[in-house]
Amino acid sequence: MKYDFDMKNLCPATFSFQVIGGKWHLPLMAILSENETIRYNDLKRRLDGITATTLTNALKELIAHGVVRREAFAEVPLRVEYSLTESGKELVPLIEAIVTWGGRHMPEIEPF
Amino acid sequence: MKYDFDMKNLCPATFSFQVIGGKWHLPLMAILSENETIRYNDLKRRLDGITATTLTNALKELIAHGVVRREAFAEVPLRVEYSLTESGKELVPLIEAIVTWGGRHMPEIEPF
DNA sequence: CCTGTAGGTATGTTTTTTGATACTAAGTAC
DNA sequence: GTACTTAGTATCAAAAAACATACCTACAGG
Numbered sequence: 001m002k003y004d005f006d007m008k009n010l011c012p013a014t015f016s017f018q019v020i021g022g023k024w025h026l027p028l029m030a031i032l033s034e035n036e037t038i039r040y041n042d043l044k045r046r047l048d049g050i051t052a053t054t055l056t057n058a059l060k061e062l063i064a065h066g067v068v069r070r071e072a073f074a075e076v077p078l079r080v081e082y083s084l085t086e087s088g089k090e091l092v093p094l095i096e097a098i099v100t101w102g103g104r105h106m107p108e109i110e111p112f
Numbered sequence: 113m114k115y116d117f118d119m120k121n122l123c124p125a126t127f128s129f130q131v132i133g134g135k136w137h138l139p140l141m142a143i144l145s146e147n148e149t150i151r152y153n154d155l156k157r158r159l160d161g162i163t164a165t166t167l168t169n170a171l172k173e174l175i176a177h178g179v180v181r182r183e184a185f186a187e188v189p190l191r192v193e194y195s196l197t198e199s200g201k202e203l204v205p206l207i208e209a210i211v212t213w214g215g216r217h218m219p220e221i222e223p224f
Numbered sequence: 225c226c227t228g229t230a231g232g233t234a235t236g237t238t239t240t241t242t243g244a245t246a247c248t249a250a251g252t253a254c
Numbered sequence: 255g256t257a258c259t260t261a262g263t264a265t266c267a268a269a270a271a272a273c274a275t276a277c278c279t280a281c282a283g284g
Contacts, residue, residue: 016214077230102128189260
């Protein structure tokens with residue numbers, strides 16, 4: 001998402017929102033939060049339907065924002081492990097709080 | 113954002129995320145949270161750069177999700193007031209928590 | 225040599241979201 | 255009757271995000 005309006009006091013909001021703002025970022029973080037570390041192809045399998053390009057981009061963004069860590073091991077075949085950083089782990093309960101809110105208020109809209 | 117993957121246990125997440133997921137939804141809620149009620153054109157002026165089409169769509173989505181209320185008064189010229197519902201007000205501190213997180217962790221990425 | 229695995233990249237297309245521009249209705253003020 | 259206001263709508267164009275497909279490197283197994 002590209003922002004061009006002035007965000008003097010919303011700037012941290014923009015930052016936060018960019019972290020959770022991609023289509024796959026939230027599911028991705030959910031899976032990462034359930035695993036100490038996880039490998040690229042395992043992640044890809046768990047995120048059913050994601051393409052390699054999109055997964056790679058999402059991971060790069062999360063890494064650039066400091067919430068995900070990438071560790072490559074010089075093994076054969078190559079092993080690459082992804083995990084949440086401390087900053088990323090801090091974000092998880094906040095996301096969960098918003099999800100809990102969703103759980104409480106979704107029924108008001110469309111009963112299920 | 114359109115989701116097509118299976119979200120059995122992420123469904124409230126999808127809901128929550130759709131609420132805050134548009135480019136203007138967060139700024140819009142921020143302004144709504146600062147005013148008891150606010151009129152369409154005032155909102156438009158405060159959200160510098162938004163087009164009528166986009167503002168109208170964003171408001172419709174927020175209303176459909178139950179976080180914003182629209183009240184039209186049969187005056188001349190027509191007056192329409194927007195405000196947060198109770199459910200919308202509950203969401204505000206949660207969003208703020210995520211923004212606070214952003215404020216704490218943004219500096220780690222790019223000093224300012 | 226051919227195939228398979230892991231972790232991607234390159235290139236182009238489609239889908240989704242947002243924006244630009246013009247226009248509308250109803251009434252008041254001039 | 256012309257202009258101005260509010261709160262939008264309609265139509266089309268542009269931009270952004272995601273997807274599809276093919277391909278790459280390095281090594282192992284057969």
